[in-house]
Amino acid sequence: MGVEIRVEGLTKAFGSQTIWQDVSLTIPSGEISVLLGPSGTGKSVFLKSLVGLLKPNRGHIWIGDRDLPYLSEGQLYETRKLFGVLFQDGALFGSMNLFDNIAFPLREHTKKSESEIKRIVMEKMDLVGLVGAEGKLPGEISGGMKKRAGLARALVLDPEILLIDEPDSGLDPVRTSFLNQVFVDLNAQINATFLIVTHDINTARTLPDNIGLLFRRELVMFGPREMLLSSEEPVVRQFLNASKIGPIGMSEEKDISELEAEANMGLEAGKLPPIPPQQMPSNGLIRPTQHAPGAWCAAHGVTPPPGSFIDELGRNWVEEWPRYVASMSAVAGQHAGPPPGPGPQGPGPQAGPPMGGPQGGRPQPPGARY
Template sequence: MGVEIEVNDLTKSFGKQLIWGDVSLTIPAGEICVMLGPSGTGKSVFLKTLIGLLKPDRGSIIIEGTDIASCSERELYEIRKLFGVLFQDGAMFGSMNLYDNIAFPLREHTKKSESEIRAIVMEKLDLTGLIGTEQKLPGEISGGMRKRAGLARALVLDPEIVLFDEPDSGLDPVRTSFLNQLIVDLNAQIDATFLIVTHDINTARTVPDNIGLLYHKHLAMFGPREMLLSSEEPVVRQFLNAQKIGPIGMSEEKDADELAAESDQELPPLPPIPMQLEPSNGIARRSQREPGAWCREQGITPPPGSFEDNVSMAPGA
């Protein structure tokens, strides 16, 4: 079962450049969360800070009672055993075949025998649909297969937290759809806590239990998927619905003149909220809620057509 990550007042700068400040959120145990934001808002920095690769300027990150922002190196080493990470490019060793790439963490961090390692590696290859490719080099397979191999390696130590740094980067829409289904199926099987950094709006609208949005050096919003997909908050509405009207401009924020010019334009209606992607075996994940449950609890009427099977992605504006 996954573990909870509690982030309080987290702030990170590089020199005089503030990346984001006073970020507070709780990533629930065993749930799938997505972190969004325009390019350059520090999403990958946030991921690296969560695992202790970067130290925040202030704030805390509490995992199983340990603040990894201020703990000792020994404590951090132990906490990192809870994590598996899928990097953007898979981060495979080019001179090793897939089998040895996936076996690497087991050989480095455990005292398991080669027969035990083989059983685990083959299990993860099967889990990610890569049986039969174990002798191939990373350069001999497609980008989508490299992503899956990287995911198999991230899972090999049975982590309770899995971080995905733009897993859809470089993939076409079809491969992204297959990867999204794999992520949902894995969460159902291993019940770990998943955090996905992505730019893909379809992924954000259909995969997670919770969504966060980093914007203009702060966390604009974090909460249940239905909360953000029904939000009238301008930056949330604009980003999650791929609209041109709103505070986000081509470079960063729109200036006052641009916003004033938009003031008399009618906002397009919110698109329907799609059904959340379900495990391929049809059995709901532990954290999966009934479609529309959050909206009903909050007394919010979702956009017309919400929670229909044929709704998947917000239209561009």
């Protein structure tokens, strides 16, 4: 299971320039979280702070019971072994082939034999669909393959926390969708804690369990996906609508006169779009930490935007979900004995058939890719 990350009052500045201040949030263990924000708001700086590459000016980063900014070098070195990091460009060594790039953390941090290293590397390459490319150099492969190779390298030490910096950077929408499916499938398999920095609105709307938004040197909001996708907070509404109307300007935030002019003209960021069903693992099984569609809205008395939770086949997943859970519990029982009892988000199987497409006539999951 992944590790919870608890951030308290975190502030980072470079000289006189404050990047963000008094940031507090809890990234739940084993869940997928996404961090959004306009360019230049310090999202990558936040990731680097979480892994100890940058030291904050003040505040706390609790990784389990360890406060990262106050660890000794030896303690920090050991704590970093909990992390896997996928950098924006993959950060591969140009002179090494993909096999050696992915094997590097194992050779650096473990005393495993070369035969054991080969087994682990090939397992991770198979996981990200790179078997057969192990002899290629980074300069000989596409941007999407570099991302997947960087992801395989981030996975070789079986991390409990995965930090992923703009995985969609330089990728077309189709490859971004495929990569998102890899993240969902990985989370279902290894139960690691994921934090993904992205600008891709479709990723933010369909992939995570939680969303955060940085703006004006502070964390505007962080919480369950449905909370942000139904929020009337102006900056959240503007960002998720990709609208020119709202507090975000071309450089940073708009000044008061610009906002007043927009208000006087009756301009609005637009209605919130429907909340889509959340993307599911390829095999259709429910992730252990996954929330039922519409559960947050119902618990907090929030009416979601019209048309929410309806998939491309016209199915309403608020209504479909109980039947789907029952169906998947039956599938899990056939493959792994009696189904488990209710978890923190309600009943759901923890084991089931191998990865693959629809099986046995059971309903297709929302957001799955076949």
